[in-house]
Every structure is written in C-alpha cells, then in structure tokens.
Amino acid sequence: MPQSPDNLPLALYSAAQVRELDARLIAAGTPGFELMSRAAHAIWRALRRRWPDAGALSVLAGCGNNAGDGYLVAALALRAGWRVQLLAVGDPAQLRGDAALARDEAQAAGVTIQPWSECAALSGVVLDALLGTGLNGAVREPYARAIRLLNASGLPVLAVDIPSGLCADRGQVLGVAVRAQLTVTLIGLKLGLFTGVAPDWVGELVFDDLQADPALVARQACVAQRLAGANVPRLPARPRGVHKGQLGHVLVVGGDRGLAGAALLAAQSALRSGAGMVSLATRGEHLAAAQARIPEVMGFAVASANQLRSLGAAASVWVVGPGLGQGAWGRSLLSLAAITDAPQVWDADALNLMAAGVVKMPGGGVITPHPGEAARLLGISSAAVQADRPAAALALARRYQAVCVLKGAGTLLADPAGQLLLCDRGHPAMAGAGLGDVLAGLIGALLAQGLPVLAAASLAVWLHASAGERLAEQGCGLAASDLCAVIRQLLLEQSA
C-alpha cells in the first residue's frame, strides 16, 4: 500500500544535505553503487506495485546518478520479462562513476541504449531518470524538449527521486518539469517534494531509506521537519477539577460593517477548540447575530480603542483581524492591540494594515498570512513568495519576531530562530472563505490553554488541515462550522 503521510520520516532535507547524507553513508562503508542498486530495487518494487500488468517500460535517462538508477531499473525489468527501451537524452559516454557502472551492467543484461530523439515512440510506463538532486538551474535542451513531449504523451510516469525539473529545495518548476503519477524518493525526503507547486507534480510519494543506518541519518542536519506523528504537539491533559477560568480567555477583535462573519467564525472556532471564555469585540449591529449563533460567546459593542481597553485587560490572548477592515474603526482598535502585552494572533486586515506601516504587532505572537498578505508584508510579489515559500516564511518570522504561518498547499511554520515546520495534510477544497478565520481562532484557543507559541500554531495548523482533509474525503462540504466540529473531534481523539 502507498505510504500514508504519517509513515514518512519527519526530516526534510535540501539537495545539498541529501548529497551530504549520501556521502556519509558511503564513507561509513556502503559503496555508492550498492546504494544505487538498492535504489533501483526500491523503484522496481514500487513500479510493479502501481502498474503490475504494464509489461513495458520506457526509460528516459540523463547523464548523472539519477540516470544510473534508471539504467539499473531497466536491467531489472528486462530480466523480469518486460519489454524495455532505454532512451539516452544525454550522451551515455558522459556517465561517470557509479552511473557508468550502472550503464555497463544494463548493457550486460541486454538493455539496448538508444539515443533519444523527438520522434522516439514511448510505450508502457515511463521512468523519468533524467534529473534528480543535481539539477542546477532551468532545464536545458534537449532535456526540456524531452520533458515536454513526455508530459504531452499522457503515459504513466514514475519519477526517480524527484520529478525532473522540480527544484529539490523550493518545489518550484525550473522551466519545465515532469508531471509524475508516482515519485519514488530515496535516502532522505527533500523539502521541495512538499512545498511550492510540488504537490501537483509529484503524484503519489513513496520513500525508501535504502537501509541507511538510522543513527547516521539522525546525525544529518535537515532544513525542516514535517508536522506528523511525534512532531504534532498536544494540549496538556485537563485535571478533573479544571474550571473555565484556567482555560484562558480569548478576545476576538474584528467584524467591521458587512464583515461580521469572519469575526464570528474566529470566535466560534476559539470556543469549540476549548478556550475557557471567548469575548467578541465588534460593531454593535453584529451583537444580535453573534449571540444568536454562539450564545456562549460574550459580545461587546466597541466603537473605539478606549472602549476596548478594559475588555482587553481581562483577556489572556487576542485574535485580531478577522473582518477588521482597514478603515478608521479597525485602525483604532489595532492601535491598542499594537501596545498590548498579551500574546496575539494577527490575521487578515491586521496584517494588511501592518504591511501598510500603520502599526506593528508586538513580538512573540503569531501572524497567519496567505501568500498575498505575505507578499504585502515583505514588499514583494505573490509569485516571488510562492517561488520560495520557505524563505518567505523565515523572513517574515525574523522581520516581525513572530511565528509565521504561511498558509497554502503545504502550510509552513517558521519561528524567529529559524526553525521551519511543514504540514503536508490538507485538501484543495480548503481553498475557501472563512477557513482562515477558523484557523486564527483555533490558534488563539490553543495559546489560551497554555501551549507555547510555536506549539500552539503547529497543533492548530495540523488540526485544521487534518479536519479539512477528513471532511473533503467524506465528500462533505467544508462549511467552517463543520470544520470546527471535526477539529473538536480530533482534539478529543488526541486526548483519548
């Protein structure tokens, strides 16, 4: 069965770190060619599991060790009775070291090496053994042409280690990339397989550690960690005698005229996620709706910062921004938040006003930008944010001395010290209105219940993405109130 996200390792590496790991394993006594042979067997197992009756394999081979993996898979397939064609996009004479050995072993097994050409007829399953972690820039010809023709062929593709053309560090397409149905990645997970645009190019992901010594792997520095398994924080167990006063008081500030829903969703989320008390500071005209929808929430009509002051003093956590708007009312309330010591979560228009230089969040809180808000906060384009999401998240965490939750497929969390976490749960159906408000309220509730800032943001992101995934896979709509209910269910499951 394909590995579920929780079966994958937690460490995410850069291309350079995986090369370091390769070198460490070789230095520790495992020959590079042995690693390559193990890689080939892992790829061949995954290929037969996914396409057991294909019977035919076309290998597109480059000139590095990624190609070496491909040559050895071609030999395994031929020995298993499959029809095999190996098309060399680069000059096979350029192969060096282990890759040259692999080429020679393939030829000895009867594999015929044909030069790739535009009119080469591919058939069966195609093995992308063109480029791996050695990709060093936009894909050059003739590799680019070969990749375009492969993508246009509609044939099933297994990518060796990483789809050719996808940057192993940032998950960006460098000119052109192979769109794979299955990627078999080796020795270490690359960050670029989970961030940027990778989820649309990698397909099903299978990992094989090539029997690497776990103690040696544990010593290898990584660039990020996945939020999964042991890495997902948990709320402290509640003593039987606990009362709501010990579970924090979240103050949600937002809901300008016509924008009440966002603030209500944030308040509802904070309440459903276990905060002891939740207050909503909003426009007076919204109070009736707020009380009707969530009677447990204490609603307060505030017209200016002065009316917010006493309310704010009673709160242990502020969630500022949902439906705040960027007018005088929102600016007035935000100016008080900016001088408040309580831990804060700034979202939506609070971030836009901060990007405009109106105010700055006190350090030590959480900012939750989507790529557009992140772009405004960094003064760059959204495309630039998406082109290097890890760098954007880390830059925002440093600039605002806050935990940055950079939302989107493969949500990233960065802290000012440079720690980077990635959540690979979620679902495309989550790209909708209101879900950011639910996340902001959820982070506030977990902060209010005593989790440290990064832990609260991490658990919230994981719960939010897992709940969205569970609802979407059940074919349910993603109404924010349904999401709150599943988040509560997940919290109960976690504490069971």
Ligand SMILES: NC(=O)C1=CN([C@@H]2O[C@H](COP(=O)(O)OP(=O)(O)OC[C@H]3O[C@@H](n4cnc5c(N)ncnc54)[C@H](O)[C@@H]3O)[C@@H](O)[C@H]2O)[C@H](O)CC1
């Ligand atoms: N023992 C090991 O090291 C193992 C490695 N594994 C596989 O090896 C690749 C990494 O191999 P490497 O030789 O470092 O690089 P690549 O094969 O990815 O590519 C180098 C090759 O590609 C050409 N090239 C680089 N950039 C471009 C570009 N922009 N356009 C065109 N061509 C480019 C370059 O000239 C070289 O010819 C790793 O991914 C694994 O698949 C084994 O899996 C495990 C053992």
Ligand SMILES: [K+]
């Ligand atoms: K590849």
